[in-house]
Amino acid sequence: MARTNPVTWLGSPTFPKAAHQALSNTQQRRNLRKATTTIRTKRANAVAELSDWEQLRLAGEAIKDDVLSNLDVYLERLEAAVTARGGVVHWARDAAEANQIVLDLVRAEGADEVVKVKSMATAEIGLNEALAAGGVTAIETDLAELIVQLGHDRPSHILVPAIHRNRAEIREIFQREMPEVPADLSDDPRALAEAARQHLRRKFLSAKVAISGGNFAVADTGSIAVVESEGNGRMCLTLPRTLITVLGIEKLVPSWRDLEVFLQLLPRSSTAERMNPYTSIWSGVTPGDGPQAFHLVLLDNGRTAALADQVGRQALRCIRCSACLNVCPVYERTGGKAYGSVYPGPIGAILTPQLVNDPEDKQAASLPYASSLCGACYEVCPVRINIPEVLVHLRERAVRAKGRLAPEAVAMAAAAWVMTDPKRYEAAQKAGSLARFLAHDGRISQLPWPGSRWTSARDVPEPPKESFRTWWRRNRG
Amino acid sequence: MADPDEPVAPDHTRSARNRAARAEVLARVRTALADRPLAPEIPRDYHRHRELPAGFATVLDLLDERVVDYRAVVHRVAEAELVDTIATVLAERGVRTMVGPADLPREWQVPGVTWRLDGASDQDGGGALSVSDLDGADGVLTGCALAIAETGTIVLDAGAAQGRRALTLVPDYHLCVVHANQVVGTVPEGVARLNPARPLTFISGPSATSDIELDRVEGVHGPRTLEVILVEPSA
């Protein structure tokens, strides 16, 4: 039996079902709407400042396509450069192998606790759980990750995993879970940040081993870049004796110069800043400065399967900025957890099923339907991933694999059909029927419109893209 | 708990497992690329250099505004005023103990403050400052490798007057001296000047987070106060 890829959470319902549950969570919808509305406006301003934004996007796209086209060459080059600078390179075919490598390295250091800087790759492979099973406690140090960890919750956004929480909820979690915070802790974000600082300070100053991901790895020089805000990244990358970095094999750029493109694209697309507060870049080991042992774990875990798909492989260009989440009307309504994966939103809808790479997995196969195909994600993507194109392609693939009249395929096509049209969506929402219909995967008779419209179509009906986009523009914000 | 008797491969990378995994991942990549996708030409017609935005006379004005925008403090001084400015700034902050790199210019070590330099042989105990030394200090004074005006970014490369990375991380207050000839306009101009073999830290304002409702607030784990002295040649 194939090992389950931990990129999706075990036992997650298919997207339409999960969306139904999420739609009834009014507080979460309000929080999400507020946060994504703020960030959309800010991003637009940050991007408008650069008159060459489109050229930067085209360069970003081409650099990443170059990486993917010659991935074997660049991986070997990176390995040689990191090794030459005193780093140790490990290869992992899947999540279980990567987790074992990391656990062995931590044990070899005699540590039973590690500090972690937020990393999608380690979340994807379920590293914290694997370490816990091996007797090692992983402490998340990113504020949002900490909120998720202390709230016994799941992440709902790739940049801000606790985006579904507002300040009042965060204060409640801190008061419940941090014994040292004062009873009158305010919900001012500054006070909350201060509480996190106090909570983690000693851990940082005493940790022996840190675990990170990486935003970019330069094949020519062996340099790894970590982009962050709080300084928890710098703490992890600087103070412990041993650093272990888990890196998806697609995170490469060929040469040093390429960073000049991505250090402009990423901050403006993600936190909508001219530059994020801190970026650390290191190559191997620097004697007398920072960790004196550096391990780089190169992770496949489904990436080569995605690479084999000529349409789908563009998802590997992703730099995890989260701009596509923040503009997505479906994401804004359902929240991230409905996607059942550490990768939610439009990028999750195309990346997760490819990483899972299992046509039998109904939940993963439902994700490409989590979209109205409005195209907003493609417009903002800094590396120009044509997400709608990949969505349609993956729907076709799922349908080919399952047979298109399988009950869940029908329900998902219906979900897409209603999400596709603003009038249908509004009508369904007004009537309160959207949530009801989403609940019934496969119960054709309960759908609020004649089934012939979508069951007879070859795929989901061609979306009226322009009108939806116009509608969304008018209604967002 | 980790079992101390658990055998651990001393050199993981040379293990049979690692060799097999490496061979398999590379083979999968090559199989996946069987359609031989062509690597595109990379269009590099984005701007390496940009005209200053309206309202800015010099690149220093731009850097000043952009650093202040992150709620850091900027002082503009002539070279001749640098030392006095360091003294005034530290006095105003009521700073008592400062740390710095071993090669911190002597004249920057103004009186009235206890200076502890990292790895300097004439220090009590000598050698590198411990993490608790750094944690106990009121602040750190350094120079920088360069600054990028457009994004309000200061870059440290562990070179002259900067020291190792921990120095500028653990103390809660960072006072940084930037000379006019270290200031470039754009990110591409900055990246071109940097040496990737050195450990690099790009600093854009004090530590901050956007994790609460996607709004930037200052002050988490890195220094909560960043103060910059921007030095122009004396007339």
Ligand code: SF4
């Ligand atoms: S798909 Fe594009 S927009 Fe979405 S997270 Fe990735 S890079 Fe950002």
